[in-house]
Amino acid sequence: MSAPLLxxxxxxxxxxxxxxxxxxxxxxxxxxxxxxxLGLVGESGSGKSxxxxxxxxxxxxGARVEGQALWQGRDLVAMPDARLRRVRxxxxxxxxxxxxxxxxxxxxxxxxxxxxxxxxxxxxxAGRRARARELLDLVGIPDAARRLDEYPxxxxxxMRQRAMIAIALASEPRLLLADEPTTALDVTIQDxxxxxxxxxxxxxxxxxxLVTHDLGVVAETCSRMAVMYAGRIVEQGGVREVFAxxxxxxxxGLLGSVPRxxxxxxxxxxxxxxxxxxxxxxxxxxFNPRCAFATTVCREVRPDLSPRTPGHLAACHHSDRVxxxxxxx
Amino acid sequence: MTDAAHLEAAVAxxxxxxxxPPGPLVWGGAILGLSLFLAAAPSLVAPYDPLAFDYGxxxxxxxxxxxxxxxxFGRDVLSRVIHAYRIDMGIAVFATVxxxxxxTLVGAVVGYAxxxxxxxxxxxxxxxxxxxxxxxxxxxxxxxxxxxxxxYIAVSLVGWVFxxxxxxxxxxxxxxxxxxxxxxxxxxxxxxxxxRHLLPNAITPAIVYWMTDMALAILLGSSLGYLxxxxxxxxxxxxxxxxxxxxFMATAWWISVFPGAxxxxxxxxxxxxxDGLAALLRVRR
Numbered sequence: 001m002s003a004p005l006l007x008x009x010x011x012x013x014x015x016x017x018x019x020x021x022x023x024x025x026x027x028x029x030x031x032x033x034x035x036x037x038l039g040l041v042g043e044s045g046s047g048k049s050x051x052x053x054x055x056x057x058x059x060x061x062g063a064r065v066e067g068q069a070l071w072q073g074r075d076l077v078a079m080p081d082a083r084l085r086r087v088r089x090x091x092x093x094x095x096x097x098x099x100x101x102x103x104x105x106x107x108x109x110x111x112x113x114x115x116x117x118x119x120x121x122x123x124x125x126a127g128r129r130a131r132a133r134e135l136l137d138l139v140g141i142p143d144a145a146r147r148l149d150e151y152p153x154x155x156x157x158x159m160r161q162r163a164m165i166a167i168a169l170a171s172e173p174r175l176l177l178a179d180e181p182t183t184a185l186d187v188t189i190q191d192x193x194x195x196x197x198x199x200x201x202x203x204x205x206x207x208x209x210l211v212t213h214d215l216g217v218v219a220e221t222c223s224r225m226a227v228m229y230a231g232r233i234v235e236q237g238g239v240r241e242v243f244a245x246x247x248x249x250x251x252x253g254l255l256g257s258v259p260r261x262x263x264x265x266x267x268x269x270x271x272x273x274x275x276x277x278x279x280x281x282x283x284x285x286x287f288n289p290r291c292a293f294a295t296t297v298c299r300e301v302r303p304d305l306s307p308r309t310p311g312h313l314a315a316c317h318h319s320d321r322v323x324x325x326x327x328x329x
Numbered sequence: 330m331t332d333a334a335h336l337e338a339a340v341a342x343x344x345x346x347x348x349x350p351p352g353p354l355v356w357g358g359a360i361l362g363l364s365l366f367l368a369a370a371p372s373l374v375a376p377y378d379p380l381a382f383d384y385g386x387x388x389x390x391x392x393x394x395x396x397x398x399x400x401x402f403g404r405d406v407l408s409r410v411i412h413a414y415r416i417d418m419g420i421a422v423f424a425t426v427x428x429x430x431x432x433t434l435v436g437a438v439v440g441y442a443x444x445x446x447x448x449x450x451x452x453x454x455x456x457x458x459x460x461x462x463x464x465x466x467x468x469x470x471x472x473x474x475x476x477x478x479x480x481y482i483a484v485s486l487v488g489w490v491f492x493x494x495x496x497x498x499x500x501x502x503x504x505x506x507x508x509x510x511x512x513x514x515x516x517x518x519x520x521x522x523x524x525r526h527l528l529p530n531a532i533t534p535a536i537v538y539w540m541t542d543m544a545l546a547i548l549l550g551s552s553l554g555y556l557x558x559x560x561x562x563x564x565x566x567x568x569x570x571x572x573x574x575x576x577f578m579a580t581a582w583w584i585s586v587f588p589g590a591x592x593x594x595x596x597x598x599x600x601x602x603x604d605g606l607a608a609l610l611r612v613r614r
Contacts, residue, residue: 098507105508120516
């Protein structure tokens with residue numbers, strides 16, 4: 001792989017909550033290559049969304065971000081605010097989970113697209129008008145010329161997410177951060193939006209970081225994936241390898257909880273227990289209280305994220321046993 | 330036309346059906362439209378000069394020649410009530426526009442910034458609302474001296490706090506919504522996010538309060554006029570007129586009652602407009 005577009009090293013995000021400090025993202029490292037779609041997977045509260053927001057420092061005041069996020073030779077984490085503002089929505093754009101609320105309800109869609117163009121391009125007034133229309137066309141909104149002057153409440157959920165994508169793409173970003181972009185949508189619409197994102201990625205030559213809790217979405221869209229649990233990446237690798245032979249007990253559990261077509265009917269397994277709260281992450285491997293493979297070492301020593309096969313990393317003391325179990329299953 | 334027919338007509342026209350404006354809005358708008366007309370061109374309607382003495386017609390009860398009667402100098406009460414629209418509508422606007430603009434901006438900044446700014450602002454609010462509004466205004470006017478301009482200054486010094494409090498709390502809610510975060514993710518400046526995105530979403534309650542406040546300002550202006558701290562005699566102003574008539578309440582009630590009625594009607598107009606606007610803006614959400 002050539003030099004990655006974005007290289008994240010030791011990213012850590014801490015919040016003050018109820019007088020004490022909790023770590024929502026703990027020492028997270030990953031790379032995003034040119035034209036790649038990286039899936040960031042995990043349950044609610046695993047820190048995947050916070051990781052994404054930390055990259056652009058979009059966290060509430062009082063949050064502290066450490067580590068490095070190298071973007072074209074510059075560190076996003078240490079960059080001055082004014083400079084970072086030009087990157088936000090410029091070279092790196094973001095789309096959100098709730099298209100219902102991520103658009104300003106009192107401004108027509110045209111105004112919101114043109115505003116992004118004004119902030120990040122040198123187009124004049126007429127140029128922005130024309131481009132806004134092209135963008136709505138590009139994201140597949142029919143009758144774009146007329147719909148431009150409508151308000152967000154006149155758009156359906158899927159349409160709003162398309163409009164949101166049009167705004168994010170106005171600056172022709174190199175990297176799109178997508179925070180659960182399909183979670184709030186109908187299943188049929190989800191599929192359309194994912195296809196749209198993939199299609200636009202190819203046409204515009206972007207990379208994408210896709211945060212989701214839906215393994216089906218990852219299988220369908222991503223080339224590589226990172227699984228997060230309790231603020232840490234526990235497994236990372238090519239989607240094919242990870243799905244075929246997971247090396248972390250948590251990933252194995254996740255995969256076991258998803259129905260698979262084309263195989264013999266079997267009962268779905270759920271993972272016992274619930275993820276730990278950020279204030280009470282167990283010592284050792286954070287997953288050990290819920291893990292069928294756990295031994296004494298898991299309760300005492302935190303496993304490092306290390307390569308198991310080339311390009312496939314896992315943070316598990318028993319990754320070989322997990323791999324065998326997954327083959328047996 | 331029935332609802333179904335309405336709907337069909339709207340669909341045929343290819344645009345969503347427009348809701349009828351709420352009744353209070355229509356009535357409030359009508360009252361205030363008339364008031365504004367009287368304020369703009371009182372001489373067109375008033376039958377007499379509001380300041381002209383007529384010693385041949387002192388303390389006349391209402392009659393065809395003087396529908397609202399005359400006062401103790403023989404001035405026509407109807408003409409004075411009509412000419413007073415200019416001063417009192419002026420008070421409604423000028424005593425509230427500075428607090429509205431200033432308070433809205435301060436509230437937006439405070440609500441967005443939070444932290445220390447919010448703490449300091451909270452103490453200022455406490456300090457201001459500890460005193461009854463009228464008492465505080467009278468205290469400031471008595472320092473500055475009586476007169477309309479000083480009254481505007483006094484009301485502005487105190488009144489912005491209420492707007493700022495409304496807007497600050499609303500901005501605090503709005504800034505946590507996704508579109509505000511999306512604005513930050515798009516690389517917009519704080520000023521742009523506050524002015525362009527948060528404020529239009531947060532300003533509705535302040536506008537509604539503004540309408541109510543205009544009614545209160547007329548009451549306040551009349552009260553200060555009555556107390557001799559606002560508009561000064563012989564100017565035609567409702568509060569001044571009521572004060573002039575108070576010695577004749579038993580014998581010539583019309584001197585005070587008609588200006589009083591004008592205050593009530595105009596205040597009602599502003600309140601109706603405020604209610605109507607609130608309903609209209611709520612529907613649009």
